[in-house]
Amino acid sequence: MFHKRLFHSSRAALYNTLTPLTHLKHSHLQRNPNFAKITDKDIEYFKGILSSNNILYDPDPESLELRQHNTDWFNLYRGSASLCLFPTSTEQVSSILKYCNQRSLAVVPQGGNTGVSGGGIPVFDEIIINSSKMNKIRHFDDVSGVAVVDCGVILENLSQFLEKKGYIVPLDLGAKGSCHIGGNVSTNAGGLRFMRYGSLHGNVLGLEVVLPDGTILDNLSTLRKDNTGYDLKQLFIGAEGTLGYVTGISLLTPRLPNAVNVAMVALDSFETVLKAFVMAKEDLSEILSAFEFWDVDSVDVVKSQQISDVSYPIEGKHAFYALLETQGSNGDHDQEKLDAYIARLFDTGVAKGGVLAQDTKQADFFWSWREKIPESIAKSGTAMTYDFSMEVPLLYKMIEDTRDYFNQKGLLGKDKLFSNLIGFGHLGDGNLHLMANLNKFSENGQKLMDDYAFDWAIKHNGSISAEHGIGVAKVGYMNQAKSDVQLRLMRSLKDVIDPKGIMNPYKIIPKE
Amino acid sequence: MFHKRLFHSSRAALYNTLTPLTHLKHSHLQRNPNFAKITDKDIEYFKGILSSNNILYDPDPESLELRQHNTDWFNLYRGSASLCLFPTSTEQVSSILKYCNQRSLAVVPQGGNTGVSGGGIPVFDEIIINSSKMNKIRHFDDVSGVAVVDCGVILENLSQFLEKKGYIVPLDLGAKGSCHIGGNVSTNAGGLRFMRYGSLHGNVLGLEVVLPDGTILDNLSTLRKDNTGYDLKQLFIGAEGTLGYVTGISLLTPRLPNAVNVAMVALDSFETVLKAFVMAKEDLSEILSAFEFWDVDSVDVVKSQQISDVSYPIEGKHAFYALLETQGSNGDHDQEKLDAYIARLFDTGVAKGGVLAQDTKQADFFWSWREKIPESIAKSGTAMTYDFSMEVPLLYKMIEDTRDYFNQKGLLGKDKLFSNLIGFGHLGDGNLHLMANLNKFSENGQKLMDDYAFDWAIKHNGSISAEHGIGVAKVGYMNQAKSDVQLRLMRSLKDVIDPKGIMNPYKIIPKE
Numbered sequence A, B: 001m002f003h004k005r006l007f008h009s010s011r012a013a014l015y016n017t018l019t020p021l022t023h024l025k026h027s028h029l030q031r032n033p034n035f036a037k038i039t040d041k042d043i044e045y046f047k048g049i050l051s052s053n054n055i056l057y058d059p060d061p062e063s064l065e066l067r068q069h070n071t072d073w074f075n076l077y078r079g080s081a082s083l084c085l086f087p088t089s090t091e092q093v094s095s096i097l098k099y100c101n102q103r104s105l106a107v108v109p110q111g112g113n114t115g116v117s118g119g120g121i122p123v124f125d126e127i128i129i130n131s132s133k134m135n136k137i138r139h140f141d142d143v144s145g146v147a148v149v150d151c152g153v154i155l156e157n158l159s160q161f162l163e164k165k166g167y168i169v170p171l172d173l174g175a176k177g178s179c180h181i182g183g184n185v186s187t188n189a190g191g192l193r194f195m196r197y198g199s200l201h202g203n204v205l206g207l208e209v210v211l212p213d214g215t216i217l218d219n220l221s222t223l224r225k226d227n228t229g230y231d232l233k234q235l236f237i238g239a240e241g242t243l244g245y246v247t248g249i250s251l252l253t254p255r256l257p258n259a260v261n262v263a264m265v266a267l268d269s270f271e272t273v274l275k276a277f278v279m280a281k282e283d284l285s286e287i288l289s290a291f292e293f294w295d296v297d298s299v300d301v302v303k304s305q306q307i308s309d310v311s312y313p314i315e316g317k318h319a320f321y322a323l324l325e326t327q328g329s330n331g332d333h334d335q336e337k338l339d340a341y342i343a344r345l346f347d348t349g350v351a352k353g354g355v356l357a358q359d360t361k362q363a364d365f366f367w368s369w370r371e372k373i374p375e376s377i378a379k380s381g382t383a384m385t386y387d388f389s390m391e392v393p394l395l396y397k398m399i400e401d402t403r404d405y406f407n408q409k410g411l412l413g414k415d416k417l418f419s420n421l422i423g424f425g426h427l428g429d430g431n432l433h434l435m436a437n438l439n440k441f442s443e444n445g446q447k448l449m450d451d452y453a454f455d456w457a458i459k460h461n462g463s464i465s466a467e468h469g470i471g472v473a474k475v476g477y478m479n480q481a482k483s484d485v486q487l488r489l490m491r492s493l494k495d496v497i498d499p500k501g502i503m504n505p506y507k508i509i510p511k512e
Helices: A009-016 A040-049 A064-070 A090-103 A155-165 A179-185 A270-287 A297-306 A331-347 A360-379 A392-408 A445-460 A473-482 A483-498 B007-017 B040-049 B063-072 B089-103 B155-165 B181-186 B270-287 B294-307 B331-347 B360-379 B392-408 B443-459 B475-481 B485-498
Strands: A054-059 A083-085 A105-111 A129-130 A137-141 A144-148 A204-210 A216-219 A247-254 A259-267 A288-293 A322-327 A353-356 A382-389 A418-426 A431-438 B053-056 B081-084 B106-110 B126-131 B137-140 B146-150 B206-211 B217-219 B245-252 B259-267 B286-293 B318-329 B355-356 B384-387 B418-426 B433-437
Touching: A009 B081, A040 A054, A040 A083, A040 A090, A054 A064, A064 A129, A090 A105, A090 A204, A090 A216, A090 A247, A105 A179, A105 B063, A137 A155, A144 A155, A155 A179, A179 A247, A216 B485, A259 A270, A259 A331, A259 A360, A270 A288, A270 A322, A270 A392, A270 B270, A270 B318, A288 A297, A288 A360, A297 A322, A297 A360, A297 A418, A322 A331, A322 A360, A322 B040, A322 B433, A331 A353, A331 B331, A353 B286, A360 A382, A360 A418, A360 A431, A382 A445, A392 A418, A392 A431, A392 A445, A431 A445, A445 A473, A483 B217, B040 B053, B040 B081, B040 B089, B053 B063, B081 B217, B089 B106, B089 B126, B089 B206, B089 B217, B089 B245, B106 B181, B137 B155, B146 B155, B155 B181, B181 B245, B181 B392, B259 B270, B259 B331, B259 B360, B270 B286, B270 B331, B270 B392, B286 B294, B286 B360, B294 B318, B294 B360, B294 B418, B318 B360, B331 B355, B360 B384, B360 B418, B360 B433, B384 B443, B392 B418, B392 B433, B392 B443, B433 B443, B443 B475
Parallel strands: A083 A129, A105 A129, B081 B126, B106 B126
Antiparallel strands: A054 A083, A137 A144, A144 A247, A204 A216, A204 A247, A259 A322, A259 A353, A288 A322, A288 A418, A382 A431, A418 A431, B053 B081, B137 B146, B146 B245, B206 B217, B206 B245, B259 B318, B259 B355, B286 B318, B286 B418, B384 B433, B418 B433
């Protein structure tokens, strides 16, 4: 079994109800006839490059082992790859791509398989090139804080390694126990520390990338500043593996803060959530490292999936909750700032309840109520997940409008088409996650929600993908979300770097 | 007269000794015969687009008005443009480029003309498209802190505008009184706040760019997070105008800090400079916003050019000086952290002298000793300026090795080929500026220094351009600094976006 970490016991159940094949759900997708089909000779070739335990081949893509790579974590996308390769070095990736390019065999790069847009899952029979066996931390400089790592290093492993050295990853997200840093870079993952440490476009110092023809682009600089020509690495950050295979990453890591404080606050309206956020920016400023929010429906979903009967940190029922975190170098100063902030929240009547974590264990417990939201809704049935960014004041209006719309149509509620609809996200980044459960999978239900939500975001100058990427999930909406000029330029870049189009086809850029 | 701000009275003198034409100094550069030459019909066309006071045409490129655009601030580069256009809108830039592309007329985008690599100066007769008349702040949102501005807004003007709103530009540099934000983006300027706020690749949220064929790419997002396809704006950040003309910028701006403190410290060796830096990262952490250093030779150069007899902030003579700045939300907390840091510097014997600015005026005075270094050396004769990045511990070894090398050859010293050689820079970013004066301009002298310094940097895994860009100054060294794969990919991008090569030719990418 591969990826033990990923497949929680709770996921196993889902294998009983495999999601329909992606190309059947998105019927506009058709296999590109220019792509070759795998032959025995191809398998022989790969056996010459990789050791046999790093090749997973089964003519039946639904075999138990291949399923894990043909299906995503949320059970929303499914492909039919019969071959999954596990290279152990950049040179092996290079040999594989060189061969695939010559043979016109399409490939899909795959990391920890925690993506939610289907970007790492084949649509048809693309060969999966999984990064889990490239998992070495190559180098760490504890003066500069620069880490150079293989693409397949699991985020949490890097995090634990760095913490021992007095540093942290500038990125944190719920899937950290499974996701690969190469996948994070390829989707330009945002996550929980974005507000403080910013985008990977700023934190990634260099990349090693295998181009679609097998050429190794060694751009693995460890310098903080380097203006020698075009910043080539930027092309591959967020390209979802459509321009090349990211094999190595050089990352600037911030120092481990001396003091971390976490508070949870109850609020009665989204307006007061916004007020609490503005006050946090004023009072906590440079030490504020996260400001997350969620609605009461999110809490209900998490509670419904809790195995043990743990009680919620704040008594009573409130419309919204916010979790805020500070990271700083001086615990006393931070505490003083936080105390003043909390006092102000209560004095002004903005907060209706609140609690400050007394130790790391309690801080983790508070965080768990935020981090368990996506997992819990996934367990509650077929889950649909969205991530939008827009002007902060609009964030929750989207949830309200969507609820109103489907309520009026009689489609939202227990035993209806959508059993629930929740809103939560990274308020500090203007990033909203809308999630909903379908009582049972229905292509129509997914399309109804997609159409309404993507339209709403585009109409309000928002982004249909703040951080999850386009993958195959949103490729059908790119014509609305982007201008012809933007799409044309994206196609030009794709064509010049991957003229045969073998790298992760059908993703990001819609067919002309 | 254009650009009154730029041309300090002290610069006027330099016009008596015009530097030789760039293509004579860099004799490998030859005019691309595919480019058309300007005809009367072309001038007529431009008169149809622009009002007559926005067209500067003179068949004599050495006319007083054209000189300002044909020559750079340091008087190191000189071109022969007979036409300089001052568009006032994106649409005008579009019409100009569409026409130039059809006619195969080469162009060079020019901002405040403060670049030091010759990137904004024509090499031959390229038409200059200057951004000084596109200088509106289009929009500012004081909730999100996102500013949308024209390319020609002067950095200091934006800074003053934002400070009134409670925000700051995440970028500050000595040339702020003249440089344009479009030029900053195009060279990916680093500057004095980089350590705290990071790269423009992280802070620029969107760009409006006119592509070489006149197409307007509206990528002017104001969203902090947006993963909808390739992050196209990244292509143009640091491309030095070779891929398109940046007309609009959407920028995330940080909040104005409540408290700013500045200290200057005297140190006796580069080793103790490093110790002071590591301690600053430990003690000041999230509030440390700048850590600059310079050597005693830099002080001598500034003193030699001071008009009034102002005394240096620290008594005695020391080998090195460091300036450090903190920016934070709570003045008392910051002061306490800074006091503890300064005390530690003295207790451990790391610092030999030091002084804390008592007010803004004094802080500005301390900063002026750092900011005046480049200007002073420029006034001292023909100046050569370099900016390298490398591992922090190596930074000053480069200066020492270079001095040793030229001392041994008898070329360094009063009345010798190089009259002086100084080192200073942004220690926090691993960014060193080496500057030297040539007693009188000599192509050979420039080449001797270039060869030695660029070789040294490349051998030590450094960058030959941390922040100044390649322009025409370093294009001859790109074959050493970059791999064939990197150069090939850069060429592919250039060819696909600018097939006729009209945008800022001869820059960045060496001829094959």
